[in-house]
Amino acid sequence: MTISAPTLEIGVLVLGLFVLLVEAFAPRIEKRKLAFTAIFGLVAVLAASFFLAPAPVDVATTGFWDFYAADPLAIFFKRFALVTTILVLVMMIDYAPIVRQSIHGMTHQSGLGEFFALPIFTCVGLMWMASAVDFVMIFVSLELVTVSFYVLVSFTRRNPATLEAGVKYLILSALSTGFLVYGITWIFGVTGETNLARVTAVLANPAIETVPALFGMVLVLIALGFKIAAVPFQMWVPDVYQGAPTPVTAFLSVGSKAAGFVVLLRVLQPFFTLPQMERLLTVMALLTLIYGNLAALPQNNLKRLLAYSSIAHAGYLLIGVVSLAGEAISFYLVAYLLMTLLSFAVLIAVAKQTGDNIEDFNGLAKRSPFLAFAMLIAMASLAGVPFTAGFLGKFFIFDAALRHDQTTLIVVGVITVACGFYYYLKVVRAMYWEVSAIDTAVPVSGLSRLTMAAMIAGIIFLGVYPQPVLNALRPPISQPAVTAHP
């Protein structure tokens, strides 16, 4: 049985509509069931993604489907989006009581249905984005993601911090969308095309004027810089991350960032022959590395710390972009997904009991050894300790940078890694050194415990054996040669 790639998105879209309709027409239903339905449906789509018909080797540049690529990179990031959404939904189930507190409605469940349904639509957007090879398509899918995030970020709107986060996200996001559209217009004006492959072909013509196209590209870069939280377009990150409901923050920091990088990789391809582009990106990477890591040092709130850490990781990923290392970036993002979501999952559990400042983690090792261990693994991986996926991610990135002789980036990268050890281990210190007044264990549901254990296993497994991820990124052409055994 084989399926064509767009079926996956359609499946997820139908799932989202179904959940929404059930929510609307069966108000009495227990909302957690909706979340379980969504998780189940997404797992089914994820399973289906392994039965895809092998895509044609060349991306069709004509016909209706020329905006859509189903190459290994696209498939890989579709699965990435699905896994992220599933994990976020698991966190949302845990987070539901807090949502309930901040929405006053008729019943104790009102509002929860949308809370569980919206991520599915974000997921559809992320999946489209992974396949988008046309500027129009990129814009539409990006908007689908952003609009659903507008709602999600300000979901617990009775909390002033959340409201602030929502407004900031809305305004700055809309601004960046403006940049994106304007940039696309310029590129279209020069090349007369919106399809990336054809834009490449036109730009290869030496007679064409590159400066206006480059200007357009810089505008697009600004918009994408906003999505991936690169300096100097990062100012929204700390406040929005801190104010948004925690599962949404997790979603934002993983899903939105990963999609941004996929689009960046695709969009940059036509322009990378121009030397100015590389210099610009190098500067951006340097600023992001330095700002993200230095600003994270004094943070006392874990959500805010993770916000700065997400900026810092965007810096490492940008090193990969400058070095044109798609494989390294993809692996890094997988590692980033596991370790970030794991730390947010622990954060949600602990914050329910005490709070989300680092000192609220004091003595966690005694209260809940499992949660402390999970956080230890997440922090070790974020810092880049070997035998965790985070280390291999940095390893691949630094290797790519060395291949391209990016000496400055490497030197700054190594120094900032050392900063990272400080602020990630601050959390470890709180959990293991400090003592706390509370000595009751943090309650964790069985499902979250299971997903946390799975993420720990994933971090360590990929830290020792990265080959599955690397294989998934490779075109399946080599497979017949292997299987064609006599």
Add this chain to the structure above:
Amino acid sequence: MILLFIVFLPIAAALAILCGAPARRTALWGAGLTLAATLLAYLAFETGQRGFQFVTSCAVSSDWRINFTLGLDGLSLMMVLLTAVVTLAAIWFTGEIAQQEHAFYACLLFIAGGALGAFASLDLFFFYAFHELALIPTFLLIGIWGSGNRQTAAWKITIYLATGSFILLIGLIMLYRSVPEAARSFDFRELQKAASLGLIPADAQGNIYLVLLIGFGILVSLFPFHTWAPAAYASAPAPAAMLHAGVLKKFGLYGLLRLALPLLPEGAEQWSTLLLVLLLGNIIYVGLVTIAQKRLDWMLGYSSVMHMGYIFLGIASGTLLGTNGAAVLIFAHGVSIALLFGIAGEIRQRTGTLVLADLGGLGKVMPRAGLAFGLAAFASIGLPGFANFTGEVMVLFGTFRNGASPEGFNIYQIATVLALWGVVISAVYMLRAYRSVFMGAIRESWSGGTDLRRSLRVPIGILVAVSLWFGFFPQSFIRKVSPTFKSYFTTK
């Protein structure tokens, strides 16, 4: 197979302890069995053969040609033996742990397992990764169970070592990349083959060597990157200091002997002057700093930094004799410093202070501790009969011999002459420390103190016996390691 057992036994024991096995008993059994298996490997090892023995391998990443490969040659065999001996001693020395006893033993075993894995790995990736396994346990050991200014010390060692190891990582990737695509591998044997074919270009060697020297140098506390070491060892609980100063710190020296000398001979030559100057900083400058110390733990920490200078001198010597001496000295220093830190920890437990001016007369109530400390101090000074003496003599003779000519002194000879003064310096501070701790009048409050636990005679006996054995029969050590080093110098 036996290597898999040696490397994973401590880690398995650590996991078992974390899962609730009785901490001290499991840890002792784990360390004891590891030592037994190492002795077995030592006996089964075919001395005098070149190449690696007991090789086991499994593929990890075909794209990167990373394999999990374990194997021993004479040099790594001795390093593994050192680790096994010191680990058992460190765990045996561990006394009552007030809080989180399980985590304490698990951390110690993780450090030991990491060191064993690093020394037994033939693959650069795992060589590096295993060493890093110790990073977080060290942080926790100093942070949770440390004394004095433990916060600062824990941060300092962790950030220094993290920086050092990432610099090292860059160096290793540079090394990997310097070889042409077809011969590229993380396997040490493949790299050596490529190097002997001259595939590592000379101009690249200089850069790679410098990066590796800084990376490894930070890990070994090469002057001027040494300031983390005394602070960390002073604050760490005694078993952690024993393991770290005795074994883990030797990783960087082992790395230079294992990688830099055979793969980057031209790079080593290019930077030899720099290395000689820095190591004289270790011997003379840090030596003088050691004399000025007012606390026993800081003094021991600085002395361990100072003695690294001699080992670096052996590495820089460029002769077979000196390189052999460096290997002997690595082993000898690991044993003696472990014993010194162990005894210092016992003293701290009884007196609550290690300020030299406050201590005194402890020889009366702790004669066994006095004897053990004395032996270790003599070993550390380099008294004949102990392995340290053998190592230092070989290093000094070997360095002096490099390029010797009747016309005058070259830089190696000047360095040797200056380094000789270090022997005097270490005699000064060690003997002064011994006098102020064990001789003289004793404070009233400590006069009822107890001597070392009787059972501690076992680890002390093992450490002293090993040092004396290789001091009296250095040939048994050199026969193991020299086939490795001979291949470095025949290609020249």
